[in-house]
Amino acid sequence: MAEAAPRRHPTLDEVAEHAGVSRSVASRALNNAPHVSRTKREAVERAVRQLGYTRNSTARALATRQTGAAALVISGEDPSIFADPFFARVIVGASAALDSADLHLMLCLAASDRGRKRVEELLRSRGADGVMLMALREDDPLTRMADEAQMPVVFGGRPVGSVPRWYVDVDNVGGAREATEHLVSRGRRRVAVICGRLDTEAGRARYRGYRDAMLGAGLDPFPPTEGDFTERSGAAAMAALLAEHPDVDGVFAANDNMAAGALRTVRKAGRRVPAEVAVVGFDDLAIAQVADPPLTTVHQPVEALGREMARMLVALVNGQDPTPLVLPTRLTVRAST
Amino acid sequence: MAEAAPRRHPTLDEVAEHAGVSRSVASRALNNAPHVSRTKREAVERAVRQLGYTRNSTARALATRQTGAAALVISGEDPSIFADPFFARVIVGASAALDSADLHLMLCLAASDRGRKRVEELLRSRGADGVMLMALREDDPLTRMADEAQMPVVFGGRPVGSVPRWYVDVDNVGGAREATEHLVSRGRRRVAVICGRLDTEAGRARYRGYRDAMLGAGLDPFPPTEGDFTERSGAAAMAALLAEHPDVDGVFAANDNMAAGALRTVRKAGRRVPAEVAVVGFDDLAIAQVADPPLTTVHQPVEALGREMARMLVALVNGQDPTPLVLPTRLTVRAST
């Protein structure tokens, strides 16, 4: 026609013109909406193909007030927390669930101040349809931002000191209790604990579970020896434990990384696992199976955690009001106990 | 005023009215653009504060034709490939670089057909300003999509069989060669190789490096024993190797996961590392330090890989024409050799 110039991106108007219909009809045809005759629908489809048209998602987002994206925000002082494969698996689960709801995933590592600023900007400027929040710590500035967010918020794990309206968590207390009871049932009496960060709810809850189990068994719980969920901190905590309580015969570590570190220290100290010291972890990540000896651990459904967070968010975005979820854990016994 | 109704989201027009200026001035003030008097600028800032205004990022995106987001696409048959902590570290690097360019990160795990469809949709509908592509395999459908993408594309690692215009890679050949030469320098003569997937460029390049080094030392290279970059596959490959070539005295594994698996098998077979069999890995991920014995490995700058990909993309988005980058590797010697 007149405009043979190869425009970069054809618009819906051009498709409509090419197909000899109005913009409205073209739009309806594209969205598989009703009230379009068979002929015109086909004409539009042909025009789309000939022009290589793809709808501009930004314009659509503006008109519909839906961005088509959900954000996953991972808090933490420094970005290396994200190196924990735990998050990778959460993402796998969330990504799958978002995929089936046709939502894209925006990943925000809110480590630096700048990162947090940008998250705040995102939450306030409606750059996403909803947000999933993880790894919050005590007095985390993200908690306030979440309150002020202009969109639905789902928490992964509960924040410290408050119970949000919507969250997906794992039965940390129950899992830790079961792990500790298992050690006791193996005849251990001096069962120590290597805690995760006690400024996280998961860290606290797992200690609580340990404590409950010890008291329930009529044993003295150890005071918390705190790690930060890394292998290195587990190794250090175990060294401290061995120095102070040489008669320790069991250890519950609040995650697998720290349990692996503990294993390393115990081995280096020349003690045998599980004969002299039995060790239980938490998470059941890959490292648990690779550890030497393979780690007895509390399995938690990590992909499911991500998936359920995403599903809950999708429900919220669709105007529903889902109920919070606490996923069960399950003890997996291997050679370390 | 007349409209005392508590509107959900104030618009720029409302801010302008509240501040007694025009929309244009308000916009300029918000963007720190020139041609705004001090008084009006302050009036706008006050109005913004009073109304709790935040700019609608979608509307802005439509007007500027910039989404403010970059996508990171990770290919792969099944999503579990993403569990490899390698990607987490790439993300940490990329995220930091994108942060300083004020771009958000969209993460796409293009595992399923549906996932790939959605990536294609994203690339064609300009849902991002640019895209980083990783873990492509031979004849990967994403290669074609990348060609047709309506935005800049940066490759992480080279795709099989072609050299894209913009990429960041790691010196896989050089690293593998150095690893193998190191084994030879330790007096090993029967040095086997556990390859990564040979339908990836990294897998092939690392085998090539191994082969070069063996030939250079006047030794017979082993034919490739192929793994898939997982610990389990490394263990299996090592078992096969030991069965077929009981006299193996050195192994180069194409990544740390497989090297760790090999370590496990060797230990189970009752051979000592490194006395009887020396093992070298590739990547220098956390597992290398935790392995028993700690793994000699080819360190690659994983965060830097992500960072440089992001930087290159930012440059492209800004209309520059950066040059491809190949990052150096470095052998890190530990107790396994």
Place this chain on the structure above:
DNA sequence: CGTGACTTTGGGAGCGCTCCCACTGGAAGC
């Protein structure tokens, strides 16, 4: 053949922002 009940159609008004441009008025230059 009129009437109500649909379905199909396209015009137009947004969604909330940026940016071009024409206009004003005061300072500087001659």
Place this chain on the structure above:
DNA sequence: GCTTCCAGTGGGAGCGCTCCCAAAGTCACG
């Protein structure tokens, strides 16, 4: 005193889409 210049200003036209709504066409039924 009269141009020249430019910082400051606001109107208006998009960006490309969705969706409301009024108008036109189709059909069956009494």
